[in-house]
Amino acid sequence: MSDLLERLRGRGWRLTAQRRVVAEVLDGDHVHYTADEVHAKAAERLPEISRATVYNTLGELVSLGEVLEVSTDGRAKRYDPNAHHAHQHLVCSRCGTIRDVHPEGDLLAGLPSAERFGFQVSAVEVTYRGLCPDCSAG
Amino acid sequence: MSDLLERLRGRGWRLTAQRRVVAEVLDGDHVHYTADEVHAKAAERLPEISRATVYNTLGELVSLGEVLEVSTDGRAKRYDPNAHHAHQHLVCSRCGTIRDVHPEGDLLAGLPSAERFGFQVSAVEVTYRGLCPDCSAG
DNA sequence: TCTTGACTTAGACAAAGTCTAATGTAGGAT
DNA sequence: ATCCTACATTAGACTTTGTCTAAGTCAAGA
Numbered sequence: 247m248s249d250l251l252e253r254l255r256g257r258g259w260r261l262t263a264q265r266r267v268v269a270e271v272l273d274g275d276h277v278h279y280t281a282d283e284v285h286a287k288a289a290e291r292l293p294e295i296s297r298a299t300v301y302n303t304l305g306e307l308v309s310l311g312e313v314l315e316v317s318t319d320g321r322a323k324r325y326d327p328n329a330h331h332a333h334q335h336l337v338c339s340r341c342g343t344i345r346d347v348h349p350e351g352d353l354l355a356g357l358p359s360a361e362r363f364g365f366q367v368s369a370v371e372v373t374y375r376g377l378c379p380d381c382s383a384g
Numbered sequence: 385m386s387d388l389l390e391r392l393r394g395r396g397w398r399l400t401a402q403r404r405v406v407a408e409v410l411d412g413d414h415v416h417y418t419a420d421e422v423h424a425k426a427a428e429r430l431p432e433i434s435r436a437t438v439y440n441t442l443g444e445l446v447s448l449g450e451v452l453e454v455s456t457d458g459r460a461k462r463y464d465p466n467a468h469h470a471h472q473h474l475v476c477s478r479c480g481t482i483r484d485v486h487p488e489g490d491l492l493a494g495l496p497s498a499e500r501f502g503f504q505v506s507a508v509e510v511t512y513r514g515l516c517p518d519c520s521a522g
Numbered sequence: 523t524c525t526t527g528a529c530t531t532a533g534a535c536a537a538a539g540t541c542t543a544a545t546g547t548a549g550g551a552t
Numbered sequence: 553a554t555c556c557t558a559c560a561t562t563a564g565a566c567t568t569t570g571t572c573t574a575a576g577t578c579a580a581g582a
Contacts, residue, residue, distance in 0.1 A: 260548055260558095260559060262547080262559095264560080282537090295561085296562050299562075301538095301539065302560085302561085322539090336495075336499075339506075348499055349495050349496075349499070350495075351494055353494065356488055357474075357487050361474075361485045361486055363483050363485075364516070365483075365514045365520075367513070368477075369512070369513040369514070370512050372494075372508060372510050372511075373508070374495055374505050375506060376500075376505035377503060377504045378501075382503075382504050398527095398529065398578090398579055398580075400529065400530080402529080419570080434531050434533095435570085436531070436533095437531075439570065459568085459569085461569085524582085525582085526579105526580100528579085528580105530576085533572105534571105534573085536569100536570085536572090537568100537571095539567080539568080540566080540568095541565085542566095545560100545562075546560080546562090547558105547561090548557105548559085548560090549557105549559105550555105552554085552556095
C-alpha cells in the first residue's frame with residue numbers, strides 16, 4: 247500500500263498531512279479498524295485531526311476503490327485496506343474478530359439465472375461466522 | 385407465519401396487542417422492513433405503540449429464531465420474517481431493494497479447512513449485489 | 523376478581539455518522 | 553519566491569438508529 251499516495255496524487259488528490267496519516271494508519275494487512283479507531287490512531291500522530299476529515303477521507307478511499315467498507319454487524323463499519331485482493335471475511339460470533347479468507351471457486355456462479363430476477367449481478371460478499379479458537383476454547 | 389403467535393405463546397410469551405401487531409406487520413414474504421418502518425406500520429393499527437416496544441419485540445423475535453436481522457449496508461438493520469427457509473440476499477446497489485434468493489450447492493464447503501484458521505465455522509451469509517431491472521433500465 | 527410479574531410507555535441518553543459555515547492551505551499561476 | 557483560489561479541514565451542531573430507565577399498565581393464572 248506504500249504506493250497508494252502516488253496513485254491518489256495521480257488521480258488529482260491534494261496531498262495533505264491529514265490524508266497521509268489516515269492512509270498510513272490503514273497500511274498493513276488484516277487490519278479492520280472502525281472509523282473511530284482510525285481517528286484515534288491518526289490523532290496519535292496528528293492530534294488536531296478532526297472526525298469529519300477522517301470520515302471524509304475514508305469515504306474518498308472507498309469510492310476510489312482503495313479501501314473496502316465492511317459492515318459485519320449492525321455496529322460501526324470497518325475499513326479494509328486489502329481492496330486489491332479479492333477476499334471474504336470470517337467473523338467470530340462471540341468476540342467480533344475478523345480474518346480475511348479466500349474461498350475456492352466462482353462464488354457468483356452459485357446463483358442460477360432463474361434466481362437473479364433480472365438483476366445484473368456484479369459482486370458477491372460472503373461472511374463466514376463461527377467461533378474463533380480462543381472463544382471456542384473457553 | 386400465521387401460526388407464529390401460537391408458537392410464541394407455547395414458549396411462554398404473554399400475548400399483547402403490541403406484539404400481535406408487530407408480528408402481523410412482519411407477516412408476508414419478501415418483506416424486509418427497518419425497525420422504523422415496522423414501527424410506522426404498527427402505529428397505523430395501534431397508534432400508541434412505542435418505539436421501545438417495537439425494538440424489544442423485534443429483538444425477541446430474532447433471539448427466538450423467528451425473524452432474521454439483515455444488515456445490508458451501514459444503515460438501519462432490516463428484519464426478515466422468512467427465517468425458516470435458508471436463503472440469501474440479492475441487493476440493488478442503487479435503490480437498496482432486497483430479494484430473497486436460493487443459491488445452489490453447499491456454501492460452507494467453499495471454505496477449505498486451511499482457510500478456517502481454527503474457527504468452528506457454523507454459518508455463512510451471502511449477499512449478491514447488482515442493479516435491479518428498474519435501476520439498470522434507467 | 524385479584525394479584526403479580528411481565529409488558530409498555532415517554533423520553534432521556536448514547537453511538538455512529540453527516541452537514542455547515544468559517545478558516546486554512548497545496549500546488550499551480552505569476 | 554509569492555500569491556491566489558479552489559479544495560481541504562475544523563468544531564460543533566445535527567440526524568439517525570438504537571438502548572435504557574423509572575413509572576405505569578395489563579395478561580393470565582390463582
